[in-house]
Amino acid sequence: MNGRRADLIATELEGMILQGDFTNGERLDEIKLAEKFEVSRTPVREAFQKLSLSGLVEQIPRRGVFVRQPGPIELIEMFEVMAEMEAFAGRLAATRISDIALQDLRRANAACEAATKAGDAATYYLENELFHQIIYTQSGNAFLEGEALRLQRRLEPFRRSQLRLRGRMPQSMAEHKLIVNALADGDAETAAHVLRNHVAIQGEKFQHLMASLRQTPQDQRRLSAAGG
Amino acid sequence: MNGRRADLIATELEGMILQGDFTNGERLDEIKLAEKFEVSRTPVREAFQKLSLSGLVEQIPRRGVFVRQPGPIELIEMFEVMAEMEAFAGRLAATRISDIALQDLRRANAACEAATKAGDAATYYLENELFHQIIYTQSGNAFLEGEALRLQRRLEPFRRSQLRLRGRMPQSMAEHKLIVNALADGDAETAAHVLRNHVAIQGEKFQHLMASLRQTPQDQRRLSAAGG
DNA sequence: AATTATCATATTGTATACAAAAAAATTGAC
DNA sequence: GTCAATTTTTTTGTATACAATATGATAATT
Numbered sequence: 001m002n003g004r005r006a007d008l009i010a011t012e013l014e015g016m017i018l019q020g021d022f023t024n025g026e027r028l029d030e031i032k033l034a035e036k037f038e039v040s041r042t043p044v045r046e047a048f049q050k051l052s053l054s055g056l057v058e059q060i061p062r063r064g065v066f067v068r069q070p071g072p073i074e075l076i077e078m079f080e081v082m083a084e085m086e087a088f089a090g091r092l093a094a095t096r097i098s099d100i101a102l103q104d105l106r107r108a109n110a111a112c113e114a115a116t117k118a119g120d121a122a123t124y125y126l127e128n129e130l131f132h133q134i135i136y137t138q139s140g141n142a143f144l145e146g147e148a149l150r151l152q153r154r155l156e157p158f159r160r161s162q163l164r165l166r167g168r169m170p171q172s173m174a175e176h177k178l179i180v181n182a183l184a185d186g187d188a189e190t191a192a193h194v195l196r197n198h199v200a201i202q203g204e205k206f207q208h209l210m211a212s213l214r215q216t217p218q219d220q221r222r223l224s225a226a227g228g
Numbered sequence: 229m230n231g232r233r234a235d236l237i238a239t240e241l242e243g244m245i246l247q248g249d250f251t252n253g254e255r256l257d258e259i260k261l262a263e264k265f266e267v268s269r270t271p272v273r274e275a276f277q278k279l280s281l282s283g284l285v286e287q288i289p290r291r292g293v294f295v296r297q298p299g300p301i302e303l304i305e306m307f308e309v310m311a312e313m314e315a316f317a318g319r320l321a322a323t324r325i326s327d328i329a330l331q332d333l334r335r336a337n338a339a340c341e342a343a344t345k346a347g348d349a350a351t352y353y354l355e356n357e358l359f360h361q362i363i364y365t366q367s368g369n370a371f372l373e374g375e376a377l378r379l380q381r382r383l384e385p386f387r388r389s390q391l392r393l394r395g396r397m398p399q400s401m402a403e404h405k406l407i408v409n410a411l412a413d414g415d416a417e418t419a420a421h422v423l424r425n426h427v428a429i430q431g432e433k434f435q436h437l438m439a440s441l442r443q444t445p446q447d448q449r450r451l452s453a454a455g456g
Numbered sequence: 457a458a459t460t461a462t463c464a465t466a467t468t469g470t471a472t473a474c475a476a477a478a479a480a481a482t483t484g485a486c
Numbered sequence: 487g488t489c490a491a492t493t494t495t496t497t498t499g500t501a502t503a504c505a506a507t508a509t510g511a512t513a514a515t516t
Contacts, residue, residue, distance in 0.1 A: 045274065
């Protein structure tokens with residue numbers, strides 16, 4: 001009972017869209033959503049405004065709001081920008097990172113490895129995201145951190161489908177170790193370089209991303225829920 | 229008469245905040261703004277949602293929305309990210325830029341120089357922004373272009389106060405030429421490097437930015453309107 | 457005099473009512 | 487049967503009404 005149901009609804013809807021609960025281009029029905037959340041149309045509409053600015057939804061005057069899943073080209077572009085942001089965060093973090101943060105990175109990486117061996121996809125995703133978030137924070141640039149988090153959150157469902165290929169996980173782990181070492185050594189350029197390549201979409205990753213896009217969002221969600 | 233007054237109000241308010249029409253921390257009064265725009269509170273509130281997500285305004289439940297001008301540290305951080313984005317756009321553009329775009333860059337730069345000589349600040353700012361926007365577009369990455377535009381727009385008023393120092397304008401023009409040459413040569417690394425330094429805040433620019441922050445937003449606007 | 461309690465007022469947040477526009481359905485002509 | 491025009495229905499957008507919470511003032515108590 002926050003007194004701001006609109007914000008809760010915005011967060012809820014954002015999660016649903018990112019998880020792929022709606023098909024691309026689907027219209028969000030104010031009335032049905034209001035009934036679903038047991039509120040009036042007003043807070044639902046306020047939530048729509050937020051979603052439209054973050055690009056998750058397109059608002060067409062007098063027509064309604066439609067969920068807008070990024071197409072293949074836009075996805076590639078977003079990953080390209082993400083790679084550059086991570087590289088930048090890494091370059092900054094290399095000269096600023098604390099010993100505690102380095103420990104946290106190693107712990108997160110170990111947890112990733114353990115999760116891989118245990119076949120625990122959920123934990124893997126969580127710890128992997130944490131690993132990267134630590135680097136954002138250690139960049140010492142709070143604005144960059146915020147932008148990186150925003151983009152990471154937006155790309156999260158697509159990254160999942162990408163990481164499902166088991167073959168890449170060992171390499172991904174190895175790259176994590178290279179990143180930690182570069183950061184520990186204060187080697188900004190290596191940290192930036194490895195991070196950029198780590199995040200960038202290239203080679204086989206590209207094809208897997210494309211393949212995942214041919215599934216419907218519902219399919220993606222079902223696969224994710226199944227855990228790989 | 230779009231049928232979406234809320235969007236118009238959002239744009240209007242965004243402009244007012246960016247121009248510094250409100251003091252930092254000032255509360256935006258729903259009722260007064262509704263009267264000012266001659267609408268009810270509903271579209272004003274919908275506009276608030278958008279502003280809050282873009283960070284121009286902070287929304288505190290049951291308290292209201294307050295304009296949030298970035299402080300010195302956040303500004304530095306934003307310029308740092310902007311510099312990196314421009315560098316990345318330049319690196320991409322170097323291998324993709326069209327001959328027509330190169331012509332446009334040279335034209336915009338010439339217009340900048342002419343405006344400087346004529347003491348026409350407004351034209352200078354406009355053409356300078358155009359110069360950079362051409363590079364965003366020529367990066368070939370529409371997502372990057374959008375993000376860069378967003379940040380450019382957010383930083384615009386602060387960049388103005390920074391460029392007011394006449395002494396830097398010749399150097400800025402020279403840097404523009406270096407950028408154009410690097411792009412024309414397809415020299416991605418040079419383009420990236422020069423653009424990063426061109427946008428970054430360092431040395432005397434830093435002090436001027438700090439000095440401009442000691443003025444109230446109203447003062448800044450008055451100075452801008454006066455044209456330098 | 458200072459502090460707390462209580463009350464009045466103002467403001468936010470949500471629900472509902474209404475107007476305008478678009479989508480859908482029905483009717484009519486060919 | 488198909489297409490166009492008109493009517494009906496939905497749906498969006500805005501205004502207003504109401505409820506809940508916070509703010510400010512006043513009164514009471516120590």
